[in-house]
Amino acid sequence: MIAYLEGKLSYKEPTYVVIDIQGVGYQVFISLNTFSFIKGMERTKLHTYLHIREDAQLLYGFSTPEEKKLFLDLISISGVGPNTGLVILSSLSPEEIQQAIINENTRVIQSVKGIGAKTAQRIILELKDKMKKEGLTASKDVNSVSYSANHAVSQEALSALVKLGINKSTAEKSIQRILKKENNGISVEDLVKMVLKAR
Structure with a gap:
């Protein structure tokens, strides 16, 4: 298992990066939260999860151990695969996800593309007690730049x-509609989040 990768960011975009480690480029899929954290960096350390399928071996990376743990918690739920886990972490901040789970707010979880009522309920049911036991609390103050x-x-x-x-x-169409409303400008990650939340 590859626990983390540390090296030069030779390529990056909101959905994945390529980390150069001694001349070998590792493609790592990331969330928008991680992209926001690393986008101004030349080097980074990402905490990784290796997902092995019959047809591929995929690396997923996270800027903090906490985000990686939340990702692993999410994909432990039946019906939530790694790609869906990344979409959730790209649509909501870790704090928003934790708050929604602890407060049993299915509406917030369902605002994520591809998450239906049953999956949202399953996520809350299976993770609520676990998060409370770990003492996790969600912050209501989410900063946006x-x-x-x-x-x-x-x-x-x-x-x-x-x-x-x-x-x-x-x-x-969604991007154009949102940009017309955002007169003061908007970041790439916020724009993507708003489109993903749009029903």
């Missing part, structure tokens, strides 16, 4: 959304 909404931001967001399984045409 806005950047200029320009063509580069919309294109980067579109690329991320398509890779997360959103229809390109649908994503483009």
Whole structure:
């Protein structure tokens, strides 16, 4: 098992990065939360999870051990695979996820693309007591940082959304609608989150 990777960020975008370690490039799939943390860095250390399928071996990386643990908790739930786990962590912050689970707020969990009522209830049912025993509490203060909404931001967001399984045409329309409302600008990760939450 690969516990973590530390090296130079040779390529990065909202859905994955390539970490160069002594001339070997490792492709690592990431959440928007991790992208927000590392996007200004030249080097990074990501806590990783190796998912082995019959047709592929995929690495998922996280900026903190806490986010990795939350990801592992989520994918332990029946019906929640690694890609869905990343979509959840890209749609909501770890604090928002914890708060929703502890407060049994199925509406927040269901706001994530692809999560239905039964899956949301299962996540809460199976993780609520575990999180309380670990003393985890969720913060209600979620900081958001806005950047200029320009063509580069919309294109980067579109690329991320398509890779997360959103229809390109649908994503483009949602991006345009949101950018019209965000007069003060918006970051790539916030834009993607807003599209993912849109029903």
